[in-house]
Amino acid sequence: MSRAFTLEAQGIRACLGRKEILHSVNFTAAAGRVTAIVGPNGSGKTTLLRAITGEIAHEGSVTLNGLDVNHLQPWQLAAIRAVQPQSSTIAFPFTVLEITRLGLSAGLSAADSSIPIRALEAVGLGGFAGRMYQDLSGGEQQRVQLARVLTQVWEPVVSGKPCWLLLDEPVASLDIGHQFTVMDLARNYAAHGGGVIAVMHDLNLTAMFADDVVLMDGGNVVTQGTPTEVLTDSTLAQTYGCPVPVNTTPPGHIPFLLPQARVQMASRSI
Amino acid sequence: MSTVTAELSEASKQSNVAPLPDRRIRAKQLTLILAFSLLLVSIFSLTSGASGISLWRTLSDLIQGRELATLDRVVLFDIRLPRLAMGILVGAALAVSGAVMQGLFRNPLADPGIVGVSAGAGLAAITAIVLGSLLPATLQTYLGSALVPVSAFLGGWASTLLLYRVSTRAGQTSVATMLLAGIALGALSGAASGILVYIADDSQLRDLTFWGMGSLAGATWGKVLTALPIIALALVAAPMLARGLNALALGEAAAGHVGIPVQRVKNTAILAVAGATGAAVAISGGIGFIGIVVPHLLRLATGPDHNTLLPNAALLGAILLLAADMIARVVIAPAELPIGIVTAILGAPVFLWILLKRRVDLVL
Ligand SMILES: Nc1ncnc2c1ncn2[C@@H]1O[C@H](COP(=O)(O)OP(=O)(O)OP(=O)(O)O)[C@@H](O)[C@H]1O
Ligand SMILES: [Mg+2]
Numbered sequence: 001m002s003r004a005f006t007l008e009a010q011g012i013r014a015c016l017g018r019k020e021i022l023h024s025v026n027f028t029a030a031a032g033r034v035t036a037i038v039g040p041n042g043s044g045k046t047t048l049l050r051a052i053t054g055e056i057a058h059e060g061s062v063t064l065n066g067l068d069v070n071h072l073q074p075w076q077l078a079a080i081r082a083v084q085p086q087s088s089t090i091a092f093p094f095t096v097l098e099i100t101r102l103g104l105s106a107g108l109s110a111a112d113s114s115i116p117i118r119a120l121e122a123v124g125l126g127g128f129a130g131r132m133y134q135d136l137s138g139g140e141q142q143r144v145q146l147a148r149v150l151t152q153v154w155e156p157v158v159s160g161k162p163c164w165l166l167l168d169e170p171v172a173s174l175d176i177g178h179q180f181t182v183m184d185l186a187r188n189y190a191a192h193g194g195g196v197i198a199v200m201h202d203l204n205l206t207a208m209f210a211d212d213v214v215l216m217d218g219g220n221v222v223t224q225g226t227p228t229e230v231l232t233d234s235t236l237a238q239t240y241g242c243p244v245p246v247n248t249t250p251p252g253h254i255p256f257l258l259p260q261a262r263v264q265m266a267s268r269s270i
Numbered sequence: 271m272s273t274v275t276a277e278l279s280e281a282s283k284q285s286n287v288a289p290l291p292d293r294r295i296r297a298k299q300l301t302l303i304l305a306f307s308l309l310l311v312s313i314f315s316l317t318s319g320a321s322g323i324s325l326w327r328t329l330s331d332l333i334q335g336r337e338l339a340t341l342d343r344v345v346l347f348d349i350r351l352p353r354l355a356m357g358i359l360v361g362a363a364l365a366v367s368g369a370v371m372q373g374l375f376r377n378p379l380a381d382p383g384i385v386g387v388s389a390g391a392g393l394a395a396i397t398a399i400v401l402g403s404l405l406p407a408t409l410q411t412y413l414g415s416a417l418v419p420v421s422a423f424l425g426g427w428a429s430t431l432l433l434y435r436v437s438t439r440a441g442q443t444s445v446a447t448m449l450l451a452g453i454a455l456g457a458l459s460g461a462a463s464g465i466l467v468y469i470a471d472d473s474q475l476r477d478l479t480f481w482g483m484g485s486l487a488g489a490t491w492g493k494v495l496t497a498l499p500i501i502a503l504a505l506v507a508a509p510m511l512a513r514g515l516n517a518l519a520l521g522e523a524a525a526g527h528v529g530i531p532v533q534r535v536k537n538t539a540i541l542a543v544a545g546a547t548g549a550a551v552a553i554s555g556g557i558g559f560i561g562i563v564v565p566h567l568l569r570l571a572t573g574p575d576h577n578t579l580l581p582n583a584a585l586l587g588a589i590l591l592l593a594a595d596m597i598a599r600v601v602i603a604p605a606e607l608p609i610g611i612v613t614a615i616l617g618a619p620v621f622l623w624i625l626l627k628r629r630v631d632l633v634l
Contacts, residue, residue: 050523053523053527054526055523055526073531074526074529074530074531074532075529075530075531076529077527077529078527078528078529079529081527082527082528083523083524083527085521085523085524088520088521088524089521090519090520091376091377091378091518091519092376092378092519092569092574093569093573093574094519094573094574094575095293095573098293098573098574098575099520102516102517102519102520102528103528152528
């Protein structure tokens, strides 16, 4: 794949305080695919995302669509990639619509002022535009942030170049229905040529929605590949320090939910 | 339309979307109302005071090209007009610096008066008054009457910068640290001012007492003109910060990700606050609470969008300061109260009310 359609990080070393958190991480994500970063707590997923977005100082290089991000101005970067933080509080009593509109100030989509409303509808917050952000539940706030991020890079491809969504645990505090809403959005974005990088904790959702999986542990990338390649009994058991059997049904008396079964149900109902 | 969300928004199209309460329109209407009110208050302010000038007589005299009585002319052009101009400048400067500072610190309690920026500016101004004669003669003549405002600006700038350094770690501003640092700055300025008062001679001492309370009484065209360029520059710069300050509400990192050159916005905001506060303090002393009450009332009325908050704050700040000035002039007429006392008596309870009513707990 040509470098014009990738996000590439080479030899990323980052320190927080005195400690080196990332030890020369190499990482590539391709546009048109959903790349999930998974790993135990403290393995460096958020730190890697913050290094890639230039939030923290780091060694190594990051290129986006073949361009060195250090040579791009904030507004140029903002036009091609949007970042959803792991958590966010807002200082003043802004409404949901006003927060979502903050995404408009940057991207090329600035011309179309109906986008914030459409983005809110896309994340299932159609009637929420006039509500106060501070009065929403945690999961609703998280979806407002996603709507803002979507607003910023609404078109997955702009003049032949892919745009990028960088999401830190986008489904962490969402109910199962909205987890699907959000992951479907991510899939759709990639299907139309955009790039999506998401830090994930839910391995089931990762298996369902990701094209590529990057498994991190202790500030290193352990393996990278398709879900089938990465999500194996032995790799997971080693990384997470507990048995995580793949494709195994539990003993009869425990109820279990397999989101993957959704595909069957959908085809049956048609 | 992007097809990404086509299916999803298709589903929500059926649900009827309620008309959006767009606060931007209301905020723009408010701008017109405030501008008109400022005009009324200005006229009222020009025609009220110890020497009774009749508004209608003066106006009809002016319109019909008749000569004004000499006394009327002196009162109007040399006393009340500069006082009016100074009131508008200082009120607008204080309210806008408050709003910008609150946006910068992401906190509705940040105010140049409360966190010690005014104190820093005041200290620098006092130092200039008392020790200005020690400066090289060429520098003195070069700066002339701008010496005090320029020093006040530098003092305000240094204290804002210090405050931001002390209270902001990794892009997060701690309110507790900010308020405590403000107390320390205020105490330091107070002590230093105390020392300077000992050294000062009689005429300097008279100038100094004026700093303590804040007043528009000493208004002259000279003072107005020295402060005008700095305050005007700050007021012009402020609306250009609006987008950046809005985005900063998301946090520094997120503001950067939506395309804001964060460091440049912060530097400009600090310069604007220091300039406006410094110049206002230099010509009128320490007038409190305008910077915190005005933006707060406006956020309640039309929301926190800085695009409209900043211009409206300038207007409402000017209106409230002129109103306070009129109160200061009539309460114990023919003498007058320092205006700082009036704004404190009216503003402090509002400030306490804000603390009682706040919706979100402050992260201390
Ligand atoms: N400010 C900091 N100073 C020092 N160390 C830090 C700091 N922030 C995080 N770390 C450490 O860096 C490591 C990686 O943290 P990071 O936030 O990237 O983990 P993560 O993989 O995102 O975890 P989670 O799944 O809990 O979100 C952790 O060991 C953490 O303790
Ligand atoms: Mg994390």
